[in-house]
Amino acid sequence: MASSCLSFNASVSPNHDLFRRHPSSPLLRHRPVLVSCTSPADGNNTTTPIETVVKPRRTENTIRDDARLQRSTAANPFSARYVPFNAPPGSSEHYSLDEIVYRSRSGGLLDVEHDMEALKRFDGAYWRDLFDSRVGKSTWPYGSGVWSKKEWVLPEIDDDDIVSAFEGNSNLFWAERFGKKFLGMNDLWVKHCGISHTGSFKDLGMTVLVSQVNRLRKMKRPVVGVGCASTGDTSAALSAYCASAGIPSIVFLPANKISMAQLVQPIANGAFVLSIDTDFDGCMKLIREITAELPIYLANSLNSLRLEGQKTAAIEILQQFDWQVPDWVIVPGGNLGNIYAFYKGFKMCQELGLVDRIPRMVCAQAANANPLYLHYKSGWKDFKPMTASTTFASAIQIGDPVSIDRAVYALKKCDGIVEEATEEELMDAMAQADSTGMFICPHTGVALTALFKLRNRGVIAPTDRTVVVSTAHGLKFTQSKIDYHSKAIPDMACRFSNPPVEVKADFGAVMDVLKSYLGSQTLRS
Numbered sequence: 001m002a003s004s005c006l007s008f009n010a011s012v013s014p015n016h017d018l019f020r021r022h023p024s025s026p027l028l029r030h031r032p033v034l035v036s037c038t039s040p041a042d043g044n045n046t047t048t049p050i051e052t053v054v055k056p057r058r059t060e061n062t063i064r065d066d067a068r069l070q071r072s073t074a075a076n077p078f079s080a081r082y083v084p085f086n087a088p089p090g091s092s093e094h095y096s097l098d099e100i101v102y103r104s105r106s107g108g109l110l111d112v113e114h115d116m117e118a119l120k121r122f123d124g125a126y127w128r129d130l131f132d133s134r135v136g137k138s139t140w141p142y143g144s145g146v147w148s149k150k151e152w153v154l155p156e157i158d159d160d161d162i163v164s165a166f167e168g169n170s171n172l173f174w175a176e177r178f179g180k181k182f183l184g185m186n187d188l189w190v191k192h193c194g195i196s197h198t199g200s201f202k203d204l205g206m207t208v209l210v211s212q213v214n215r216l217r218k219m220k221r222p223v224v225g226v227g228c229a230s231t232g233d234t235s236a237a238l239s240a241y242c243a244s245a246g247i248p249s250i251v252f253l254p255a256n257k258i259s260m261a262q263l264v265q266p267i268a269n270g271a272f273v274l275s276i277d278t279d280f281d282g283c284m285k286l287i288r289e290i291t292a293e294l295p296i297y298l299a300n301s302l303n304s305l306r307l308e309g310q311k312t313a314a315i316e317i318l319q320q321f322d323w324q325v326p327d328w329v330i331v332p333g334g335n336l337g338n339i340y341a342f343y344k345g346f347k348m349c350q351e352l353g354l355v356d357r358i359p360r361m362v363c364a365q366a367a368n369a370n371p372l373y374l375h376y377k378s379g380w381k382d383f384k385p386m387t388a389s390t391t392f393a394s395a396i397q398i399g400d401p402v403s404i405d406r407a408v409y410a411l412k413k414c415d416g417i418v419e420e421a422t423e424e425e426l427m428d429a430m431a432q433a434d435s436t437g438m439f440i441c442p443h444t445g446v447a448l449t450a451l452f453k454l455r456n457r458g459v460i461a462p463t464d465r466t467v468v469v470s471t472a473h474g475l476k477f478t479q480s481k482i483d484y485h486s487k488a489i490p491d492m493a494c495r496f497s498n499p500p501v502e503v504k505a506d507f508g509a510v511m512d513v514l515k516s517y518l519g520s521q522t523l524r525s
């Protein structure tokens with residue numbers, strides 16, 4: 001092996017990033033490094049040559065400068081494009097990701113299609129090692145859980161155009177006490193996507209969409225601003241990423257239907273906020289009409305770019321289980337982009353040999369906003385949009401989900417299930433989870449209710465490895481918790497409420513209440 005040529009077998013050696021990441025290593029300094037990757041998939045020791053000139057780091061460099069210095073000069077072998085979602089065989093319709101297009105010629109949804117043949121030139125072990133090697137570092141842009149999978153997300157974007165808050169890499173934790181106490185389960189996990197830059201999973205998709213907009217604007221494409229309709233989380237993510245890149249954002253919010261914490265997010269980030277006297281579906285209809293007329297780029301998940309980022313949460317789950325596949329993954333659903341994004345992430349891992357199967361998925365809806373559930377119960381016969389009623393799970397108060405076709409496709413492919421949760425069920429589940437140390441959002445309460453129901457029916461077994469996706473941070477929804485714990489919700493027993501005890505500032509009075517409390521604890525244990 002020539003000293004300037006590091007040839008490695010993809011299934012054995014970690015990856016080229018390791019070499020890029022340590023430019024100050026005496027072995028690498030000033031040395032052109034030709035990284036060629038054996039492709040076990042075709043048995044040849046040929047390559048995708050990724051040539052990197054490693055230059056010394058100057059102290060005034062930013063991490064972007066570092067990334068620029070270490071960048072490969074070889075042609076990028078990976079690419080992606082828009083195609084009609086679930087296109088019929090033989091369809092040749094496709095669009096560059098640099099085009100501004102949200103719908104196929106027939107008016108259907110689009111999907112981002114990756115050049116899977118190019119990705120398949122590397123085997124599963126290569127991709128696992130590559131992704132694993134990027135976790136927990138601050139290398140631009142791989143410090144992000146989304147961009148650490150860049151080759152599978154937006155392979156062609158220049159690192160310089162990426163707008164990232166190093167989102168993703170959210171924790172997946174063992175819900176030991178909740179699982180044992182309430183469900184008799186020993187392998188229950190929560191993927192906390194709400195521990196994120198703006199407090200929800202929307203950051204994962206928004207970094208991708210805003211990065212692409214950044215690129216389009218540099219290419220002088222007509223994008224004056226980026227807009228969305230929102231139940232709160234999409235607008236929070238959009239406004240934060242746009243503000244970070246200096247791009248105007250415009251958000252349409254249903255008046256009085258989102259939490260105060262969510263409302264203040266786009267306001268604080270300088271978005272142009274319209275509070276509109278309608279529901280989310282009304283806002284969605286308006287933003288679609290407006291973005292067809294004005295040079296405002298549409299940021300809702302109708303835009304399939306978003307799902308490319310969101311799918312990395314599924315890849316992360318597999319990675320966090322050391323590439324073992326869980327039995328079940330439960331996701332709360334509203335506009336229904338996320339359930340498809342999860343399916344896509346799992347499916348890519350299977351197709352590219354990182355894992356050998358995919359989990360069964362459950363989509364959980366609030367009973368007050370359950371068009372997918374009703375469609376599932378009808379045996380997938382006719383889908384009927386509805387007017388969603390008020391729900392504590394306000395971010396999924398959606399009656400006419402734009403990604404209905406994507407969701408149905410994903411659920412059919414993974415032998416999935418749809419469940420629903422009444423207001424009382426979701427609030428009780430949230431309170432129960434919180435009582436074991438979590439602080440979840442009501443949407444996660446919807447997902448936990450689905451789990452309760454499926455466990456009670458014996459569909460999910462006590463030892464099944466199950467992941468509940470927590471989609472937002474509970475701190476965005478404190479008012480619902482206050483209402484519950486103060487028993488201020490009409491027609492709800494609030495069985496697990498834990499209101500504060502008011503007591504006089506008097507030693508005897510405090511002793512009395514404490515003795516009574518401690519006595520009840522002893523009796524319980």
Ligand SMILES: Cc1ncc(COP(=O)(O)O)c(C=O)c1O
Pocket residue numbers: 200231233234301332333334335336337338339395396441443471472
């Ligand atoms: C907190 C939260 N959970 C779940 C969802 C549902 O995701 P999706 O619309 O992709 O189904 C949303 C948004 O809709 C949300 O904001």
Ligand SMILES: N[C@@H](CCOP(=O)(O)O)C(=O)O
Pocket residue numbers: 202228229230231232233234235299300301302334335337395396
């Ligand atoms: N919950 C969403 C609703 C819009 O969903 P999107 O994924 O299509 O943007 C929100 O937070 O606005």
